[in-house]
Amino acid sequence: MTIPTRPDDSMQCLFSALEPVGSEIKVIPRKRMSWEYKGKPQLYLFMEGEISLVRVTDGLVVASAYDPHIFGLGEAIQPKRYHILRVEKKSRILAVDVENALKIFDEQNLWRDVSTTLAYFNAYLVYRDEMVLQQRTYSVIRSHLQEMIGLPLEARLNTSILDYIRLRTHLSRSSILNVIFVLKTEKHIEIKRGGFLVAINNLPEKI
Known part of the structure; x- marks a missing residue:
């Protein structure tokens, strides 16, 4: 299972076309954003910072963006509200x-x-x-560790492994910590004090 390839060329075309008509908005960190602004449906051009897509029903984090991204295309065409946006830290966002x-x-x-x-x-x-x-707890944790190591170092050092996985799954705190303890003890991963992922040396298929 591999992460889908981001269509950078297409997204850049959309950014180039929309950025000139975008209006910068100020959003307080940890604040949830509406898909409407001043009563009108919006697309949001995320320029820099950190923003998460959160499932409305249970608050599960579906994805987090650290690079330029465009949100709201699906909602513009099919205006359902299954997800909301949450700004995680000071960010630059344009509304269109x-x-x-x-x-x-x-x-x-x-x-x-x-x-x-x-x-x-x-x-x-x-x-x-x-x-x-996935049914196996370890498989879920392993996949998220592989995703984490692909994040910018700053992002990894701001979110512990435990918090990252708990926000994105329904796994218990103890089940996550037990697996992380085994992986750290057997030197499959390197962790900074506080539970921050520094490096992955080798992740076995199962433990």
Whole structure:
């Protein structure tokens, strides 16, 4: 199971088209964002910082973004509210009215890039489901450790392994810590004081 490939070229095309008409908004860290701004549906261009996509029903973190990203494409076309956005730390975010965005997509013939980006989002949700719904506790933890090591070092040193996995799964604190203890003891992973992931040396298929 591998993480879907991010369509950087298509996302950059959308960013280039939408950024000139975006309005920067101020959001307090840890605040949840609405898909509407001043009563109008929005797309959000996440420029820098950290933001998470959270499932409405149980607060499970579906994904976190640290690089430029675009949110709200699916909601613009099918306005369901299964997820919300939560800003994790000081971030730079631009809001774009959906009505204006759709006109730009038409005028600049960007629907192929929109479709490519939406296909990536859909594939990522399937990937996340596979990670979370695996039956074996170790397999779930192993997958999340592999995901964590791909994050920027700053992000890894700001979120402990325990917090990262608990926010994204329904695994108990004790089951996570037990596995992490074994992996650390057997030197499969390197952890900084406080439970922060520094390095992965080798993750066995099972323990």
